[in-house]
Amino acid sequence: MTVDAAFTLDAVRTGPPPDGEHGLPLVVTAPSELEEVSLGSWLAGHRSWLLDTAQRFPAVLFRGFSVARVGDFESSVLAAGGQLHERYGDLPEPLPSCQFARPATPYPADRTILFHNEGAHLAGAPQRIWFHCEQPSERGGATPLVPTSVVLQRLPRPLRAAFEARGLRYVRRFVPGLDVPWRTFFGTNHPDAVAARCRDLGVTPTWEAGAVVQTAGLRPAVIAHPLSGQLAFFNQLLLHHPASLDPDTRAALFDLFGPDGLPRSVTFGDGSSIPDSAVEDVIAVMREAAFAFPWQRGDVLMLDNVAVAHARQPYAGRRQINVALSALASDQPIG
Known part of the structure; x- marks a missing residue:
């Protein structure tokens, strides 16, 4: 993917992506000669440009705008148009004074969060994810990006064929202390409401002693992008398979729960x-094709959740990345 030389759009500079190979991300920079440029106001006045850009570039980084606080971030995303998703069980609750913006996935700072597409293990997933850097870490903490179509193209052919034809079956067990409580995930403890939520998510719950102990669901591993039709390696394989764990963690979990638990x-x-x-093989392909950029305070990243998988590098020091999700949309399995 290529982009023309930097051009001016109402004094806002748009330049070539730092990753020349895959065009990740397109960087939109506020003019340095002005003290403050409100991202929300600018997006509200350029919605048609944003829609066209989002269709051509799966990742757009807005840098140098006035987005210091999480409230500025939420108002900016709302100004861009489109519906946002209010509840998402795998992320913390929205931050104070916010309806949609919330902290990114809590996970030990010294560990890597491997590549994944948000919500790919469920029946509905956000089309877009917005990230906001309120506080960059002292060291590390980048959010690597990888194009899902490139991953699919580079997988060994027999493995790609297996993923396309057979799909994936995800199993999740709500082990106290290791996962979010099932009541938090579903937003209710009423059996009928949980059952309805499971139908919406495309999973089957297993109950034991009045508690949900497991969900299981079938999902495709490869889908067609809802706009371009391009095939994408769209899943959460690396977040669910034990081969992705470090040896010590894997051994400890097998000792505690066994391979089937x-x-x-x-x-x-x-x-x-x-x-x-x-x-x-999947990890090797993704790492080879990935690109990471260092966060700067106030950065806002608009990400196509189907076209691009994201990860998180380990970090040191305080780091605050916020996130907002577009409304969930049903995926489009191939075949």
């Missing part, structure tokens, strides 16, 4: 196991 697991859709070597 892990908090999260994934197989092919027909129930057959996915070899560790297949996961290692």
Whole structure:
């Protein structure tokens, strides 16, 4: 993907992406000669430009605008237009005074969050994710990006064919202390409401002693992009397969729960196991094709959740990245 030389759009500079190979991300920079440029006001006045740009570039980084606080971030995303998703069980609750903006996934700072597409293990997923850097870390903490179409193209052909034809079966066990409480995830403890929520998410719950202990659901591993039709490696394989864990954590979980009782697991859709070597191939392809940029305070990243998978590098020092999700949309399995 290429982009013309930097041009001016109402004094806001748009330049070539730092990653020349895949065009991730397109950088839109506020003019340095002005003290403050409100991102929300600018987006509200350029919605048609934003829509066209979002269709051509799967990641757009807005830099140098006045987005110091999370409230500025939420108002900016709302100004861009489109519906936002208010509840999402895998993320913390919205921040004070916010309806949609919330902290990014809490996870130990010294660990890597591997590549994934938000909500790909469920029946509905956000089309877009907005990230906001309120506080960059002292070291590390980048959010690497990788184009899902490139990953699919570079996978070994037999492995790609297996993912396309067989899909994935995700199993999640709500182990106290290791996952969010099931009541928090579903937003209710009423059985009928939980059952309805599970139908919406495309998963089947297993109950034991009045508590949801497990959900299981079949999802595609490859889908067609809802706008371009381009095939995308769209899933959460690396967040669910034990081969993605470091050896010590994997050994500890196997000792505690056994191979059939892990908090999260994934197989092919027909129930057959996915070899560790297949996961290692996916990780290698993603790391080779990925690009990471250092966050700056006030950065806002608009990400196409189907076209691009994201991750998180380990970091040191305080880091505050906020996130807002577009309304959930049903995926489009191929075939």
